[in-house]
Amino acid sequence: MTDEKHWELDMSAGPIFVQIGKNVRQMLARGDLQQGEKLPSARDLAAALGVNPNTVVHAYGELERTDVIETRRGRGTFIRVDAPVAEMRKELLRDAATGFATEVRRLGVDRGEALALLEEVWDAGQPD
Amino acid sequence: MLANLTNVTKRYVRTEGIRDLTLQFPAGEVVGVLGLNGSGKSTMLKILAGLLMPSEGVAAVFDGPPRRNRARVVYLGETDALWTWMTPADAEKFMAGLYEDFDVARFRELLGSLEVPLRKTKAMSKGERGRLRLAMALARSARLYLLDEPLAGIDLLSREKILTSIVKEWHTDETILLSTHEVAEAEALFDRVIFLHKGRLALDARAEQLRSEGRSVVDAFREVLS
Amino acid sequence: MSSLTRFRTLMWLEARRSWVWGVALIGSLAFWAWGMHQVSFVDPGEQLGVRAAILLVASGIGGLVLCLMIGRIRSETRHGQYQVLLLTPPSGYLHTLARFTFVGMVAVAYYITIGGLAWWAIAQAGLQLDAGSAAQLMLVCPLYGVGLAMLPALAWTLLLMVFVSSYRVSGPGWVPGTVMVLATPFLGSWISEGIWKVSYRLPSWRLFEGLRAAINTAAWEAEVEGFQGVFSLPQEPLWIMLAISAVMLAVAGRIWQEVEG
Numbered sequence: 001m002t003d004e005k006h007w008e009l010d011m012s013a014g015p016i017f018v019q020i021g022k023n024v025r026q027m028l029a030r031g032d033l034q035q036g037e038k039l040p041s042a043r044d045l046a047a048a049l050g051v052n053p054n055t056v057v058h059a060y061g062e063l064e065r066t067d068v069i070e071t072r073r074g075r076g077t078f079i080r081v082d083a084p085v086a087e088m089r090k091e092l093l094r095d096a097a098t099g100f101a102t103e104v105r106r107l108g109v110d111r112g113e114a115l116a117l118l119e120e121v122w123d124a125g126q127p128d
Numbered sequence: 129m130l131a132n133l134t135n136v137t138k139r140y141v142r143t144e145g146i147r148d149l150t151l152q153f154p155a156g157e158v159v160g161v162l163g164l165n166g167s168g169k170s171t172m173l174k175i176l177a178g179l180l181m182p183s184e185g186v187a188a189v190f191d192g193p194p195r196r197n198r199a200r201v202v203y204l205g206e207t208d209a210l211w212t213w214m215t216p217a218d219a220e221k222f223m224a225g226l227y228e229d230f231d232v233a234r235f236r237e238l239l240g241s242l243e244v245p246l247r248k249t250k251a252m253s254k255g256e257r258g259r260l261r262l263a264m265a266l267a268r269s270a271r272l273y274l275l276d277e278p279l280a281g282i283d284l285l286s287r288e289k290i291l292t293s294i295v296k297e298w299h300t301d302e303t304i305l306l307s308t309h310e311v312a313e314a315e316a317l318f319d320r321v322i323f324l325h326k327g328r329l330a331l332d333a334r335a336e337q338l339r340s341e342g343r344s345v346v347d348a349f350r351e352v353l354s
Numbered sequence: 355m356s357s358l359t360r361f362r363t364l365m366w367l368e369a370r371r372s373w374v375w376g377v378a379l380i381g382s383l384a385f386w387a388w389g390m391h392q393v394s395f396v397d398p399g400e401q402l403g404v405r406a407a408i409l410l411v412a413s414g415i416g417g418l419v420l421c422l423m424i425g426r427i428r429s430e431t432r433h434g435q436y437q438v439l440l441l442t443p444p445s446g447y448l449h450t451l452a453r454f455t456f457v458g459m460v461a462v463a464y465y466i467t468i469g470g471l472a473w474w475a476i477a478q479a480g481l482q483l484d485a486g487s488a489a490q491l492m493l494v495c496p497l498y499g500v501g502l503a504m505l506p507a508l509a510w511t512l513l514l515m516v517f518v519s520s521y522r523v524s525g526p527g528w529v530p531g532t533v534m535v536l537a538t539p540f541l542g543s544w545i546s547e548g549i550w551k552v553s554y555r556l557p558s559w560r561l562f563e564g565l566r567a568a569i570n571t572a573a574w575e576a577e578v579e580g581f582q583g584v585f586s587l588p589q590e591p592l593w594i595m596l597a598i599s600a601v602m603l604a605v606a607g608r609i610w611q612e613v614e615g
Contacts, residue, residue, distance in 0.1 A: 011315055011344035015336040047295045050288070051316040052158055055336065213370065225363025228355040 007049060016051055020059035024068065028079065029088040039069060039077045129191075130155050130272050130303050131176055136185035138171050145171035147327040149185070155271060156300050160318035160335070161307035162349055167324040169307040170206060173274045176305070177203035189272065199227070204265040206277040208257055212250035219264055227268055234297075235267035241296070242289050255286030262290055266297045273304040280309065291317060315345035323352045357448060364452035375423045376460040379416060383467050386412040390475060398479040405475040409468055416464050417504055421511040424457040446610030454512060454603055461504045465496035490561045498559075498587055506595045509602035510538070516606045545598070549591045558586040 009019050027033040039045070042060055046053040060077060063069045068083050104114050131153040138145035146168035153159065161169045174180040175187050178194035178201070190197045210219070216239055223230040238244075242259040249257050262278055275294075279287045291314060298304060308314050315321075315335065323331040330352045338348050369376075390408050395401040469492035476483060476491070483491065517531040562585055 009316065011312070011339065012342070012347060013339075014342070015339045016316060017336065018340075043296065047292050049316070050291050050295065052319055052335075053295060053298065053300075054158075054319055055316070058336075211371065218370065222363065222367065225366070226355075226360055 009049065009051070016055045017058040017062065020049075020051075020056060021062050021068075024059075024063055025088045026092060028068070028083060028085050029092045033079055035079050035083050035085060036081045037079045039079065041076060129153065131189045131194075132187075133172070133175070133182075134186045134188075136172075136175060136182045136187055138168075138175060138180060139183040144327050145180075146175075146324070149324075149327075149329055151322065151329065151332070153272075153303055153305065155303055157319045158294075158298060158304045158317055159306070160311075160314060160321040160345070161305055161324065162311055162321055162345075163307075163324035163330075164353070165309075166326075168327040169324055170276050171327075172324065173203070173276045173305060173307060174205075176272075177201060177205075177274050179203070179205075200229075200270055200272070202265050202268050202270040202273045204261060204273075204275045204278055206280060208254065208261070210249045210257060210261065212248065214249050216244055216246055216260060216263075219260060223264055223267065229269045231267050231269060235263055238263035238267055238293060238297075242286075242293055253283070254281055255283040258282045259286055259289060262293065266293060271302050273302065273306075275304065275306045277307055277309070279314065287313060311349050312346050318345065321345050321348070323349060325352055357445075361448050361452055364449055365456060368452050368456035372423055372426070372456065372460075375419070376463075379419050379423075379460065380464055380467060382416075383412065383464070383471065387471055387474075390471065402475055402479040405478075406472070409472055409475070413465070413468055413499075416461075416468075417507060420457055420461050420464070420504065421507055423460070424453060424508050425511045425515040445607075446612070447604075447607035450512065450516070450603055450607035450610050454508060457508055458500075458505060461500055461508065462497065465500050465504070466492060469493065469496040487562045494559070494561065494587075498592060501592050502595050506599045506602070509599040509606070513602045513606040513609075516609045545594075549594050552594075553588040553590045554586075556589045558588045561585045561587060 007020075007023050009016060009023075013019060024033065024039075028035075039060075040048065042056040043053050045051075046056045049056075060069060060071075064071065067080060069077055070080050071077050100118070101114065104117065109117070129152050133149050133151045136149045137147050143166075149168075149172065161172065163169050171180065175182055176189055176194055178189070178196075178198045181195075187194050189201060194201070214222070220232060220235055223235070224232055239246075239260075242263055244260045244263060245252060245256055249260065252260070258278065258281075262275075265273065265275070278290055278294075282290070287310065294304065294306070295317065306314065306317070318335045320332070320334050321338070322329065331348060333348070335345055338345060343351070386408055390405045393401060393404045393408070395404065473483065473488055473491050514531055514534055517534060
């Protein structure tokens, strides 16, 4: 999980703690993280990412406040069993869709063209 | 406050190292000291390490003159100064016999995680020597660490190892001042960044604050220089 | 951390740094010994004289090398900065003492060995020294010489090097360094005169009491007519020079302390 491939941190894209939170949510939504799964300690994650431990603590704090993760005394930090994965998925999907729509609209495409384009790309990307 | 500088100026024969610098360093921060060559980063760290005296102004470390408290501060200078015949075992003996706060177990762990070869330093590459020196520094327990260009001239893999070790070894009541050119590589490490330009303080900001304004530390660095 | 622990570590450091020099120096005595062995004259007096000259040369060269050994502060320079000096927290005094002690120990070993070689040369010349004289030749004389001349020379060299090396770190150290070199001959002659005046007030050490008997039994009578066979070494010069060494060491330590803190 601390494999760097999963993490996308861009120094120009806003505070790192926000990005970490987003990454965790994305991983949950995609199924790379499961409910109830144990997260690395703030320090271990910080070391793996080359990031200040305070930043990870900040991110974990925010995730805890929004009921995504919880700290169990003496045992570590875990994704909550009742973490709202479905909601996160929905939000991710929404973001992806909004992103597509905005981009495509900017290129001057109407709704019909957009849907046709999406179908085309979708079929092309299907594994056989 | 672990350390502070009040209106500190340092003059050399022909140049000025730093000019009218006022800074405070509380416990628990990882501070990036950034700037071009000759901007005064080394001078500032040497003054805090007690190796140089300010021409004007006052420098204090643990509420006293830096000179007096030198034993309680870990200073890692930028020059690669180890005896050529020294092996990591010699370095261990040297440090353990002269520094009370040197932790032998931690040193050996660091030698492992930094993958320092067990050879004489003259048979080591620059990166390997850099890692040995860092292991010697981080194996000491102090509340203030002054690391002057620990990444300079060191290969990429060594730099990564060094940064990871610094993250791992840092404790919440310690303060690390790290000067570097490799801003991009190290920026995620810093709570706070200080930019020195031609001896003066050009910017003192929290890294995450900069990022929430849409600038990376590298961006801010470029702005300061232009 | 006790000063003793630090001192021991510094001694270890000095040994690690300079053991090759020490071994080479004492090993070089094998060369001088071989040279002495090669010398062969019919007249034992002449032979002894030449061998004594060889030992004198060995003593002088050894002294020079020892001074070079102690002055090796330069080998710790990088970009004119004494980096390793600056890394260490123990007091400059301890560091000075450790360096002086190590080189001093090498000096003692060297000159005692020369004493041994002298004993051999004298035995080869037909003079069988009694145990007392032999011990005096091999221990008392070297130690006296080391205390009188070598230790002060080492302390002086160390002081000079520390002066000069403090240049880059805290101001122009080469000025006092040059002053020191220029002033030494004057100070030296003034001190010698002073020592000469006060010598022999305290009881002196009588050496080679047994030598007269030895000379009388050898074929030497003709050569050393009127030879009393007893030397007396005055105490005062030794103590004075040791005190001067201590003062020079203290000053060197003080400067090193300024640099190291």
